[in-house]
Each structure stands twice: as structure tokens, then as C-alpha cells.
Amino acid sequence: MVMGQLSTKADVAVIGAGPGGYTAAIRAAQLGKEVVLIEKDKLGGTCTNVGCIPSKALIHAADLRYTAGGQDAKKMGINATLSLDFAKTQAWKNNVVKGLVDGITTLCKLNGVDVIDGRAFFTSSNTLTVETEAGMRTIEFRKAVIATGTAIKGLPNLPYDHKRIIDSDDALALREIPRRMIVMGGGYIAAEMACMFLKFGSKVTVIYRGERLLKAMEPELSDALLKGIRKLGGEVIFNSEVTRIEGENAVVKTPQGEKRIAFDKMLVAAGRIPYLEGLGLEKTKVKLDKEGLVVVDSTTKTADDNIYAIGDITPGAELAHKAFRQGKVAAECIAGLKSAFDNRAMPMVVFAEPMLASVGLTEDEAKKKGYKTRIGKIPFTTSGRANTMNASEGFVKIIANENGVLLGVHMAGAGADASIAEAAFAIETGSTLEDLAATIHAHPTMPETVMETAEDALGKAIHLYRKR
Numbered sequence: 001m002v003m004g005q006l007s008t009k010a011d012v013a014v015i016g017a018g019p020g021g022y023t024a025a026i027r028a029a030q031l032g033k034e035v036v037l038i039e040k041d042k043l044g045g046t047c048t049n050v051g052c053i054p055s056k057a058l059i060h061a062a063d064l065r066y067t068a069g070g071q072d073a074k075k076m077g078i079n080a081t082l083s084l085d086f087a088k089t090q091a092w093k094n095n096v097v098k099g100l101v102d103g104i105t106t107l108c109k110l111n112g113v114d115v116i117d118g119r120a121f122f123t124s125s126n127t128l129t130v131e132t133e134a135g136m137r138t139i140e141f142r143k144a145v146i147a148t149g150t151a152i153k154g155l156p157n158l159p160y161d162h163k164r165i166i167d168s169d170d171a172l173a174l175r176e177i178p179r180r181m182i183v184m185g186g187g188y189i190a191a192e193m194a195c196m197f198l199k200f201g202s203k204v205t206v207i208y209r210g211e212r213l214l215k216a217m218e219p220e221l222s223d224a225l226l227k228g229i230r231k232l233g234g235e236v237i238f239n240s241e242v243t244r245i246e247g248e249n250a251v252v253k254t255p256q257g258e259k260r261i262a263f264d265k266m267l268v269a270a271g272r273i274p275y276l277e278g279l280g281l282e283k284t285k286v287k288l289d290k291e292g293l294v295v296v297d298s299t300t301k302t303a304d305d306n307i308y309a310i311g312d313i314t315p316g317a318e319l320a321h322k323a324f325r326q327g328k329v330a331a332e333c334i335a336g337l338k339s340a341f342d343n344r345a346m347p348m349v350v351f352a353e354p355m356l357a358s359v360g361l362t363e364d365e366a367k368k369k370g371y372k373t374r375i376g377k378i379p380f381t382t383s384g385r386a387n388t389m390n391a392s393e394g395f396v397k398i399i400a401n402e403n404g405v406l407l408g409v410h411m412a413g414a415g416a417d418a419s420i421a422e423a424a425f426a427i428e429t430g431s432t433l434e435d436l437a438a439t440i441h442a443h444p445t446m447p448e449t450v451m452e453t454a455e456d457a458l459g460k461a462i463h464l465y466r467k468r
Contacts, residue, residue, distance in 0.1 A: 006137045008114075010036045012334055013128055013141035015120045015279070018045020020311035020323030021147030022104055022113075027331035029111040036139055037108060038130055040119040044101045046149055047320040050169045053100060055192060057093040058172060059351045062199035066232075072390050084200065086177055093172075121280035125306045143334045146286075146294065146302075146309040147327065148279065150272035150318060158184075158242060158268055165245075165266045168193065178202050178265040182250055184242060185269030186213045188350045191225055193267055195353040198232040205261055206236040207252055214350065217410070218362045220397060221350075224412040228353035242266070274313045289315065298340040299333040300326050308334065317346050345427040349417045354394055357420035360408030360427045363399050372402040374433065376457025380413050382464050384444035389414055396453040398423075404433040404458070415446030422450055433457050 014025045017039035025037040042049045067073060069082045108115050118132035120139070128139040152167045154160055162170050168189055179202065183194045186208035198204045206213075206229065212222045213236070229236055240254040249260040274292050281288075285304035287295045294309040296302055302309050308330040311323035325341060332339035347359040366373050380386035380394035394413015400406050409423035426436055436454035441447050455461040 006135070007140065008036060008137065009140045010034050010114070011142050012036070012145065012331070013038065013120075013139050013143075014145045014147060015128070016045065016147035016149055016311075017043045017104075017115070018147060018149050018311065018323065019047050019320040020149075020327040021045065021145065022108065023324050023327030024145045024147060024308075024310060024331045025113045025327075026107055026111050027328050028334060029113050031331060031335035031337070033331075033335060034114075035112070036114045036116055036141075038116045038118060038120040038128070038139075040117070042101065043104045043108070043115065044097075048100050048104070049097060050172060052320055054093050054097050054172045055168075055196075056351055057096045058089065059192060059196045061089050061092070062196045065201075066199035076390065084177070086200075087175065090173070090175070119278070121278055122283045122307075123280060125284045125304050142306070144307045145300075145327075145330050145334075146276075146279070146307065146313060147311050147323065148275045148313055149323075150312040151275040151277075153271045153273045155184075155268055155270050157244070158266070160268065164264070165268060168267065168269060171197075171265075171267050174265070178263075180262055180264045181205070182207060182242070182261060182263045182266040183269060184208070184266065185271070186210050186215065187269060187271060188214065188348075188352075189271075190267075190269040191229075191350055191352040193269065194229060194234055195232060195351075198229070198234050199353070204229075204232075204234040205263075206234060207240050207242060207250075207261075208236065208238055209241045211238055214356070217348075217350075217356070217358050218397065218408075219364075220395070221356045221358060221410055221412055224354055224394070225350070225352055225356060232353055272312070272318065276313060291315070298342050300330040300341055301333065317348065319346065319348060322346060343428065345424040347420045347424040349420060351417070354413045355416040356412050357416035357423075358408070358410045359420055359424045360406065361399060362408060362410070363397075366399050366401075366407050371407060373407070374400045374402060374404065374457045376400075376433070376453040376455070376461075378449050378453040378456055378461065378464055380449065382452065383446065383449050385446050385448065386414055388444060396449045398433070398436075398450075398453045398457050400433050400457055406431055406433065406436070409450070409453075411449075419447045419450055422447055 011033040012028045012035045014021050014037045025035045029035045068080045118130040120128050120130045130137040177200045181202045181204045183206045214222045242250045243253050244251045248262050252259045287303040293315050294313050300308045310326035312318040329339045329341045350356040376398040381392045386392045391414035396411040399408040433454045441451045
């Protein structure tokens, strides 16, 4: 031991205090383990501090502003004079984040989790060193859980200056709403930020090198998003990319030739990459796949028997709720319980215009896997609840196999973020179209559309006429 270096023994050492990490730590502590949780930045990780939570808070504020001042409100006789104090909006958002971080801190304390502020790296398969403000600290562990998440990915030709060319962290911390904004990317972060700033009043241009937004989702959801962005006054330029900046303008290479677009802020949403830098994995038996992700089995254990890995650094969707689930599995397996990350359903929600949600296979994926499919689709124009909210633009689409077993559910519009939970449960439990159709749903509610979409796939929808 180095003179003056503090040494700690623990049953479980968790590196990273994001959704997966703090969940693993708390669950392991619940199961009687001595746990240390190491975080180099802030408890709650990216999701709580600069991701899911602050973005959805600002999106909610943008939705309120847009709805109150829009034509839909005027149709209902609501004529509002609106002003935006964005400094207060940001202060409210920051308070939401602080409250949740404080809650995580309290939960760790109440469960006896020892939280260590610092940067951790492996020195062997059962030891860690943590660089703290007070000096180096050695952790001897029986099992470790890596939950270090991802880092923002940049573009070589457009390096972030965090002033005009910004990343998603910067976008969520802006002090003023930009008048002209370019959003580069076609994934869910680009989609959410584009719609949010449009609703706050920015002129937004989305530039994407691909042919359609949200390319991994059901194409009809992509179409709904494109329509929604255009409805808000935004422009989307496909098969294009920014090649350089000239003064106030971005020079964009498009199929029709170069185009110059003036901007005040450019949000580069190029995705995220696994954060494993400086972790000392070479001192362990942990293996990475060709994508640079940590290889794990169904218990989340790596190739090193003492080390587990969870969240965005492992193969699969980069979603907080995946990390939550994996964190519980890792802790339970370490404690000797029978547990596995073998979930069939992984829902995803995009908080854009309209709200989008998806779980399971798309129609194309189902066909490529050889399924003979049964398809149901119900527009929200048939929904009593949607009409009472003046939210009749949207739909639910269900894909089932020839025996009626659910394969995928996709929806756009009001309540999609809540209704997708029922669809995920149905797929996870192997439910059928008949199961959904025969389940009584409260009226008038948005989940009724899930029931009636199942009925449509069975050929017996009541509120939508299909020619026999």
C-alpha cells in the first residue's frame, strides 16, 4: 500500500452512478451487501443531470407554451397573451433535476451505500484505485459492476466550441432561445431538440445525411415525425451534411448542390459512444466486441467472473430503463439469486411532435424473420378521448403473427408515452390479439385505441369501418 493511501474492502464496487449504477448499488445493499458507489461527476449520471430529465422538463415547458398560444387553443375559445422568461424556465428545470439528484443521494444513504466522489480504474480483477480530491483510494472488491455509460460523439469537421456549435448538454443549458438553429442528426435526440426549440419559437432546420428520421423505428412513425416538424414550421433536409462554416452560414452539401443556411446555434446530435476511457480494463479479463461494447451474458457478467457490466456500454438499446433493469439483475445475480436480463420487450419513447412510442418488431422486421403477419391500425380520429383533447392526429399500429401473438406495437400521438407500457407488458407476457381485445379498457381513455387496434387486426373493430 502507498503511504497515506486509504484502502477499503467491499462486497460490491459499482463504477458509475447513472440509472444502472445507482440501481445496482441500492439493490445490492438491499440484499445485504457492503457496497461502494463511485462517481466522477454527479449522482444520477447523464440521464438525470443532462439527459432524460432536464430534456423532458424543457420539452414539457415548450409544449405548454406552444399549446397555449396555438390555433388549437383559439378553436376552444382560449386566447392567451404569452411571454417567455427562459431564465425562470431554466431555473425550474434545474430545480427538478436537483430534487431528483437529492432523492438519489438520500436513497443511497438510507440503504448504506458508500458513495465515493472520484475517477476509478481497475488495477486487477479484484482491486480498484479511485482518484479523489483527497488522494488515491484503493478498493478491494469481491464483485464489481461497470456502469460508466456513454460520452457525446462529435464530428471531426465540426468540433464543438460550446458557443455556436453545441452539443446536447449545451442545448439544455442555453440562457436564451436561439432565433435560428440548425440541428444535425436524425436520431431521437435530434428529433426531440428540434421539436422543442420550434415550440419555443426558434426557426429550426434539421440536416440529416440519411433518407429518413428515426431509421430504426417503424417507417410510419418517421413519416409522422416529419409531418410534425413541418407543421411546427421546421425544415428537414435529407441526404445532406454540413461541410464547413463560413461566417454566419453553414455550407450544406445536398443532392441539389451546395446550400448556405444562416444560424445562431448549431446542435450536433451525432450520437454517443461507450465511455470506457482510462478504466484499466486491460488489467482484467473483460472483453469488448467489435463495436467496442462490453461482452456480457444474460446475468450481465463479463468474461471476468468478478466483473459485471450494465447499461449503454453493453450491446442493445441505449436507454435508461434498460440500465435500470440490468442494474437489478446484476445485483441479484451477485447476491446469488436467480435473475437474468432476458426481457423480450424494450419500449422506446420519443418526446417529439407527435409523441412517438414503439416496442417489439416493426412490420418489415417481422416479415424478414419469416412471420406471416396480422396487422391492425387505428387512427386517433376514432378515439373519443383524442377528440376531447383536440388531439385526433395519431394512430396505433399492431403487428402479430398468424396465431395472434403480439410481435410489435407502434404509436404516434397523445398518450403514447403511457400507452406503450401496456403494449410492452403484453409482448413480455406473450399475450395475443384476443387478450388485448377482450380486456376492458376505461372509456374515454387513450389506451382504448390499443384495444381497438387489436380488434382491427382480428377484423372486428367497432369504430372503424373496413370493407369486407
